[in-house]
Amino acid sequence: MKRSKATAAMAAAVVLALGATACGGGSKDSGGGKGGGSSAADAALASIVNPSDKKGGTLTFAHSDVPDSLDPGNTYYGWVQNFARLYARSLTTFKPAVGKAGLQIVPDLAESLGKPSADAKTWTYTLRQGVKYEDGTPVTSKDVKYAVERSNFAPEALSNGPTYFKAHLADGDKYQGPYKDKSPDGIKSIETPDDRTIVFHLKDGFADFDYLAGLPGTAPVPQKADKGADYVKHIISSGPYKFSSYEDGKGATLVRNPEWDPKTDPIRKALPDKVEIKFKVNQVTIDNNLINNSLQVDAQGNGVDPQTQPKVLQDPKYKKQTDSAIAGATSYIGLNLHVKPFDNIHCRKAVQWGVDRASAQEAAGGPPKGDVATTLLPPTVNGYTKFDEYPTPNGKGDIAKAKEELAQCGQPNGFTTTLTARSDRNTEMAMATAVQASLKKIGITAEIKSFPSGKYFTNFAGVPDYVHSHNLGMIMTAWGADWPTGFGFLDQITNGAAIKPSGGNNVQELDDPKINEMLNSAIKNTDAAARNKAWGDIDKLIADNASAVPLVYRKNLLFRPTGAANVTVTQAYLGMYDYALMSVSK
Amino acid sequence: MTAPIETTGSAAGAQPEAVLAGAKRSQIEGRSLYQIAWLRFRRDRVAVAGGIVVILLVLLAALAKPIESVFGLDPNAFHQDLVDPSLLAPKGSWGGMSWEHPLGVDPQYGRDILARIIEGSWVSLLVATGATVLSVVLGTVLGVVAGFYGGWVDSVISRMMDTFLAFPLLLFAISISASLQDGAFGFSGLPLRIGVLIFVIGFFNWPYMGRIVRAQTLSLREREFVEAARSLGARGPFILFRELLPNLVAPILVYSTLLIPTNILFEAALSFLGVGIAPPQASWGGMLTSATGLYQADPQYMIVPGLAIFVTVLAFNLLGDGLRDALDPRSK
Numbered sequence: 001m002k003r004s005k006a007t008a009a010m011a012a013a014v015v016l017a018l019g020a021t022a023c024g025g026g027s028k029d030s031g032g033g034k035g036g037g038s039s040a041a042d043a044a045l046a047s048i049v050n051p052s053d054k055k056g057g058t059l060t061f062a063h064s065d066v067p068d069s070l071d072p073g074n075t076y077y078g079w080v081q082n083f084a085r086l087y088a089r090s091l092t093t094f095k096p097a098v099g100k101a102g103l104q105i106v107p108d109l110a111e112s113l114g115k116p117s118a119d120a121k122t123w124t125y126t127l128r129q130g131v132k133y134e135d136g137t138p139v140t141s142k143d144v145k146y147a148v149e150r151s152n153f154a155p156e157a158l159s160n161g162p163t164y165f166k167a168h169l170a171d172g173d174k175y176q177g178p179y180k181d182k183s184p185d186g187i188k189s190i191e192t193p194d195d196r197t198i199v200f201h202l203k204d205g206f207a208d209f210d211y212l213a214g215l216p217g218t219a220p221v222p223q224k225a226d227k228g229a230d231y232v233k234h235i236i237s238s239g240p241y242k243f244s245s246y247e248d249g250k251g252a253t254l255v256r257n258p259e260w261d262p263k264t265d266p267i268r269k270a271l272p273d274k275v276e277i278k279f280k281v282n283q284v285t286i287d288n289n290l291i292n293n294s295l296q297v298d299a300q301g302n303g304v305d306p307q308t309q310p311k312v313l314q315d316p317k318y319k320k321q322t323d324s325a326i327a328g329a330t331s332y333i334g335l336n337l338h339v340k341p342f343d344n345i346h347c348r349k350a351v352q353w354g355v356d357r358a359s360a361q362e363a364a365g366g367p368p369k370g371d372v373a374t375t376l377l378p379p380t381v382n383g384y385t386k387f388d389e390y391p392t393p394n395g396k397g398d399i400a401k402a403k404e405e406l407a408q409c410g411q412p413n414g415f416t417t418t419l420t421a422r423s424d425r426n427t428e429m430a431m432a433t434a435v436q437a438s439l440k441k442i443g444i445t446a447e448i449k450s451f452p453s454g455k456y457f458t459n460f461a462g463v464p465d466y467v468h469s470h471n472l473g474m475i476m477t478a479w480g481a482d483w484p485t486g487f488g489f490l491d492q493i494t495n496g497a498a499i500k501p502s503g504g505n506n507v508q509e510l511d512d513p514k515i516n517e518m519l520n521s522a523i524k525n526t527d528a529a530a531r532n533k534a535w536g537d538i539d540k541l542i543a544d545n546a547s548a549v550p551l552v553y554r555k556n557l558l559f560r561p562t563g564a565a566n567v568t569v570t571q572a573y574l575g576m577y578d579y580a581l582m583s584v585s586k
Numbered sequence: 587m588t589a590p591i592e593t594t595g596s597a598a599g600a601q602p603e604a605v606l607a608g609a610k611r612s613q614i615e616g617r618s619l620y621q622i623a624w625l626r627f628r629r630d631r632v633a634v635a636g637g638i639v640v641i642l643l644v645l646l647a648a649l650a651k652p653i654e655s656v657f658g659l660d661p662n663a664f665h666q667d668l669v670d671p672s673l674l675a676p677k678g679s680w681g682g683m684s685w686e687h688p689l690g691v692d693p694q695y696g697r698d699i700l701a702r703i704i705e706g707s708w709v710s711l712l713v714a715t716g717a718t719v720l721s722v723v724l725g726t727v728l729g730v731v732a733g734f735y736g737g738w739v740d741s742v743i744s745r746m747m748d749t750f751l752a753f754p755l756l757l758f759a760i761s762i763s764a765s766l767q768d769g770a771f772g773f774s775g776l777p778l779r780i781g782v783l784i785f786v787i788g789f790f791n792w793p794y795m796g797r798i799v800r801a802q803t804l805s806l807r808e809r810e811f812v813e814a815a816r817s818l819g820a821r822g823p824f825i826l827f828r829e830l831l832p833n834l835v836a837p838i839l840v841y842s843t844l845l846i847p848t849n850i851l852f853e854a855a856l857s858f859l860g861v862g863i864a865p866p867q868a869s870w871g872g873m874l875t876s877a878t879g880l881y882q883a884d885p886q887y888m889i890v891p892g893l894a895i896f897v898t899v900l901a902f903n904l905l906g907d908g909l910r911d912a913l914d915p916r917s918k
Contacts, residue, residue, distance in 0.1 A: 306674055306880060306883070307879075307881075307882045309883070310675060310882065311882070314673065362669065363695060365674060366671025366672040367671070367672060368672050426879055430695075432865070437664050437695070447775055448865050
């Protein structure tokens with residue numbers, strides 16, 4: 001899921017929160033006490049807190065901004081993908097479960113995971129029997145095919161969602177999308193031999209395909225109900241809840257879908273009777289409502305506002321209700337290989353040794369907001385292997401080793417370069433400031449240049465021409481995978497093929513034939529264990545190339561209200577609570 | 587000196603012999619407009635206090651670097667051991683006040699706040715004064731020309747002022763500051779940032795000055811002394827610079843002192859939006875910005891730069907008010 005969008009929304013929320021001092025005072029005395037939520041801090045990371053089988057009640061969500069769209073075929077936000085499981089069933093999904101088990105991909109609308117051909121180029125799914133829409137009509141494989149067509153091939157109407165199917169399907173570059181191409185056959189590379197079978201033909205072998213099938217874009221959409229971007233106003237549910245009201249930019253109410261049959265759905269408990277979501281609620285207000293139990297979920301799942309952080313951490317009663325969840329994203333600095341002196345590996349290694357990662361982590365908000373990172377892959381991604389190629393005591397950096405590398409690089413007295421960061425992201429600016437101070441100690445002067453996050457990749461740090469002509473040697477960024485495997489994480493930021501004239505995320509411009517080849521061959525390997533090992537090996541190769549300086553594995557400081565039941569953190573959706581499990585305890 | 591507002595000064599000039607002859611005799615001395623203004627100003631204690639504070643601030647800003655090196659203050663040195671990163675606040679009470687850090691340290695990095703206030707003073711005052719000078723020069727020149735020549739010249743300049751006043755200044759400031767990030771006109775880094783800030787703030791504030799000067803000029807140019815000069819054959823430039831400008835000094839001076847605090851706040855606002863001074867350079871506006879996000883965790887951090895800006899703005903305002911009262915008694 002696109003990290004950039006999610007955190008941009010958070011930055012906006014922080015700005016909004018600044019304006020609302022009146023909401024700052026909390027109602028400390030009304031919170032806590034009731035319910036069975038007397039768990040310890042971080043309890044929801046390794047267990048289901050407040051487990052319950054009680055049906056009923058209204059589960060209330062609030063969000064400080066608006067979603068890109070609640071339409072499953074038109075969203076890139078991780079939290080919408082998590083939330084959409086209440087009303088949309090994709091072919092596969094992540095298992096609503098505790099800890100590592102939550103990373104497991106399981107069949108949802110499909111009977112079983114995809115059956116690949118030996119070369120992983122053809123994937124076949126069979127739909128479960130008896131799945132119906134809210135109006136009682138049965139779900140067919142043609143609806144799934146149509147959903148993929150509209151979500152991936154119609155940017156003129158639905159531009160928000162990921163387009164991995166377009167990138168990987170055999171004739172993905174030719175098909176014009178269902179709104180332009182009116183032929184009844186649709187795209188040729190998806191076949192629907194009968195109403196329950198769907199076959200995908202890919203360009204190349206792609207062993208992570210089950211993860212693509214888990215994107216909400218595969219949730220069925222009946223063609224006659226589709227109104228393009230306006231479909232969001234009348235989404236036809238295939239899941240346990242259906243929309244009873246939806247107001248653009250304000251919120252929505254979902255009620256039980258009587259046509260949903262629990263026998264066809266082994267993964268959802270669907271305990272609450274009603275689900276409500278409100279948009280554009282001030283973040284500090286959301287935090288206070290969680291604390292005083294008048295709200296169950298902060299839908300965005302990025303954690304509490306910095307203003308609320310000390311409040312919940314200082315009071316032992318509230319601290320027990322916090323979860324510091326690994327967000328599945330790593331903040332790192334890309335050292336651009338085409339900007340001098342970073343074309344020299346020793347100058348890159350000097351930065352690796354010289355950077356005080358602990359200082360950056362403290363500036364970013366300390367342990368509740370992140371751990372010191374030594375790898376690009378965060379610990380919650382399949383394939384993560386723990387290693388540290390530049391070990392220093394407590395991650396504080398090693399000035400002597402850094403100076404040694406500087407001397408080998410031919411810059412014994414250091415050099416001057418530019419460090420970029422996104423101006424509207426306080427944490428990123430704070431980490432940049434800390435990195436700047438630690439590099440000063442080894443003689444490297446890094447001038448900070450900040451750009452607005454909305455244009456960061458499209459106009460500045462993601463445009464190689466701009467980077468080269470302005471000598472942007474060090475580029476701060478953060479990356480979270482669209483799906484939690486080594487490939488989902490690394491391909492877009494380290495594969496030479498991901499270098500684009502604009503909007504690219506491979507900011508180092510790393511184009512190492514060996515790394516490219518390993519990425520491209522491992523993704524064709526249908527042996528999951530071998531694949532996972534390969535991701536760790538590639539991560540190590542990248543570390544040895546020294547062009548990416550991992551700083552912090554980001555964490556969200558979540559607050560768990562006592563009124564919420566079945567609360568656990570899912571590692572699959574960037575470290576928020578699992579919305580398919582949650583219910584109310586009142 | 588032509589002084590249409592004050593006529594008392596002409597008494598001494600009328601009898602030069604008498605003054606020379608009776609030099610020892612205590613006689614009513616002739617006082618110029620500025621002597622009288624100075625006397626009046628001195629009697630206004632509040633204004634004098636404001637003036638003293640302003641002088642001290644200017645001294646502080648000018649000597650910021652020497653002061654830092656004498657007392658061994660480093661505005662950019664980290665002391666993260668003094669900070670609790672989870673609470674986003676310094677350890678200990680009152681924002682981490684101690685003998686080493688009398689005003690405490692900032693959250694996240696643990697940098698000495700006193701050192702940063704001192705370091706920030708020169709940036710804030712330089713930007714504010716530079717921008718003021720720019721808008722005063724532009725405003726005065728264009729205002730005098732518009733008021734004096736009238737006709738189409740006046741129309742053109744006045745419409746230009748209207749256009750500038752109607753401009754969404756903040757948006758424009760943001761786009762200019764954001765696009766001129768890396769080197770322009772042979773400058774880069776901090777000098778460029780300061781230059782851009784001065785330009786943006788000064789260039790868009792001149793119409794306010796221009797309007798005041800134009801209005802004054804309009805009333806002055808019909809006065810007898812201008813008529814007299816004109817009838818003696820004086821040309822436009824002479825009248826502009828010798829007759830009109832000296833009479834405009836008072837309002838210009840007063841308005842300038844009132845413009846400086848506005849500009850300090852404007853610098854703070856731009857830094858608040860992230861288009862001001864780049865880190866790690868301290869500026870009061872920048873400090874206030876970073877404090878705003880964390881005011882509940884660490885209120886002390888917001889108070890210090892807030893007070894610094896408050897005191898400066900107040901001092902300049904008091905000084906400006908005093909100057910106006912002294913130079914133009916009728917406005918009282």
